[in-house]
Amino acid sequence: MTGTKTNADVIVIGGGPAGVAASLALRSAGVENVMLLDREADLGGATRHCGHSPFGMLEYGRVYIGAAYGRRLEADARAAGVDIRTGHSVVQLKSGGEIVVTSPQGVEGLSARRVLVATGTRETPRSARLLPGDRPVGILTTGALQAYTAFHRMMPFKRPLIAGSELVSISAVLTCLAHGARPVAMVETAPQFLARRAFGMFPRLAGIPVFTGAEILDIRGEGRVEQVVIRSGGETRTFDCDGLLLTGQFTPEATLFQTSSMNVDRASRGPAVDQFGRCLDPTYFAAGNILRPVETGGWSFREGRAIGRAIADDLRRETPTDDIVPISFSDPIKLVVPNMLRRQPGDAALRFFQLRVARHIRGRLILELDGRIIWDKKSQWLPERRILVPLPATALTASSVHLAIEEF
Numbered sequence: 001m002t003g004t005k006t007n008a009d010v011i012v013i014g015g016g017p018a019g020v021a022a023s024l025a026l027r028s029a030g031v032e033n034v035m036l037l038d039r040e041a042d043l044g045g046a047t048r049h050c051g052h053s054p055f056g057m058l059e060y061g062r063v064y065i066g067a068a069y070g071r072r073l074e075a076d077a078r079a080a081g082v083d084i085r086t087g088h089s090v091v092q093l094k095s096g097g098e099i100v101v102t103s104p105q106g107v108e109g110l111s112a113r114r115v116l117v118a119t120g121t122r123e124t125p126r127s128a129r130l131l132p133g134d135r136p137v138g139i140l141t142t143g144a145l146q147a148y149t150a151f152h153r154m155m156p157f158k159r160p161l162i163a164g165s166e167l168v169s170i171s172a173v174l175t176c177l178a179h180g181a182r183p184v185a186m187v188e189t190a191p192q193f194l195a196r197r198a199f200g201m202f203p204r205l206a207g208i209p210v211f212t213g214a215e216i217l218d219i220r221g222e223g224r225v226e227q228v229v230i231r232s233g234g235e236t237r238t239f240d241c242d243g244l245l246l247t248g249q250f251t252p253e254a255t256l257f258q259t260s261s262m263n264v265d266r267a268s269r270g271p272a273v274d275q276f277g278r279c280l281d282p283t284y285f286a287a288g289n290i291l292r293p294v295e296t297g298g299w300s301f302r303e304g305r306a307i308g309r310a311i312a313d314d315l316r317r318e319t320p321t322d323d324i325v326p327i328s329f330s331d332p333i334k335l336v337v338p339n340m341l342r343r344q345p346g347d348a349a350l351r352f353f354q355l356r357v358a359r360h361i362r363g364r365l366i367l368e369l370d371g372r373i374i375w376d377k378k379s380q381w382l383p384e385r386r387i388l389v390p391l392p393a394t395a396l397t398a399s400s401v402h403l404a405i406e407e408f
């Protein structure tokens with residue numbers, strides 16, 4: 001390994017919507033040397049293999065399919081003078097902004113005044129879902145399926161069963177139908193379809209039966225998937241199929257944090273960040289889907305842009321404070337981002353607490369500062385859906401910040 005050098009004002013790790021938008025914001029704010037590293041051959045992140053729309057409406061005022069949106073991001077980053085290094089995998093984050101990178105040129109130590117980590121999310125694979133049964137070929141996530149179809153022109157099955165009903169399951173259905181496959185059914189463990197109601201109609205309109213409250217009991221197949229057995233509504237059903245498409249159940253791609261001194265937040269499973277997107281080690285920031293599973297490309301872009309601006313401000317400021325306001329929450333809230341606040345002036349990049357709940361809830365969502373309710377809202381919420389609570393400036397002077405839901 002070569003010696004560590006200070007190579008950039010800011011190193012951005014991950015060239016998806018969040019990392020590119022942050023790089024553009026940094027360059028627009030006059031930051032001279034912005035280096036963008038991605039392990040893939042092209043920028044665009046998870047959008048590159050999405051052969052469907054909608055991407056780019058708010059940021060570009062037009063609708064792109066994912067692959068074209070990814071190309072637009074790369075073109076914009078080049079035009080802005082970002083130092084783009086693809087084929088570069090970051091393998092370690094060290095304290096104070098030093099990182100270790102591997103590439104075809106070898107292993108290299110790099111460092112910068114600030115480092116932004118925007119490595120996105122991944123869908124939970126079969127092993128981590130603890131699914132029973134045989135281990136045949138033909139069990140894939142949506143991202144893997146789309147990479148097969150987009151980059152290798154391969155369709156690995158004709159009659160898959162789709163597991164999951166988050167928004168990405170609609171992307172899975174579209175990909176199957178566009179490539180001549182006909183899903184035999186969709187199954188969801190939750191008692192209701194998780195994507196928005198309008199999307200929930202879509203599989204049924206396409207003639208794909210949907211089973212909610214369903215558990216996979218067995219996967220059968222010698223060599224490749226032949227049958228999947230489920231239990232739903234007290235009945236056991238066996239589907240003849242040639243694949244199992246696992247959708248959703250996203251988890252932040254935060255291995256770099258797990259192996260660093262910063263570790264991850266237990267609830268979000270991404271790095272803990274404050275209102276500026278800044279991590280526990282103040283040299284590091286994080287943005288995009290690494291913060292919480294899972295948001296749209298447009299949301300990740302806007303979040304990256306805001307955090308890029310916060311980093312540009314930070315480069316002009318003196319050392320950050322270590323005076324941190326902890327944020328607590330109680331069940332059924334599953335995660336809250338930002339996960340902490342720093343008592344520091346400056347425009348917050350994250351202007352809302354972003355929440356997710358563990359199950360379908362009806363109730364009153366409350367925000368308490370020092371035990372006093374200062375905001376509330378009555379509604380109902382579904383798992384995996386975005387919930388936003390305005391982040392008041394007064395939270396920075398509180399000793400405690402707590403979010404809770406009183407269920408009806």
Ligand SMILES: Cc1cc2nc3c(=O)[nH]c(=O)nc-3n(C[C@H](O)[C@H](O)[C@H](O)COP(=O)(O)OP(=O)(O)OC[C@H]3O[C@@H](n4cnc5c(N)ncnc54)[C@H](O)[C@@H]3O)c2cc1C
Nearest residue numbers: 014016017018039045046090119120288289295296297300
């Ligand atoms: C199947 C699927 C369908 C989707 N459909 C839509 C849609 O229709 N509309 C929509 O708005 N959104 C959609 N999304 C969501 C959208 O793709 C994401 O919100 C967006 O890409 C997240 O941006 P990001 O920058 O946070 O992360 P990503 O786009 O995931 O980018 C992360 C980048 O980090 C790089 N990286 C990771 N680890 C390292 C490392 N150690 N070293 C170097 N580089 C690294 C990766 O190569 C990648 O390029 C879909 C997502 C999926 C998976």
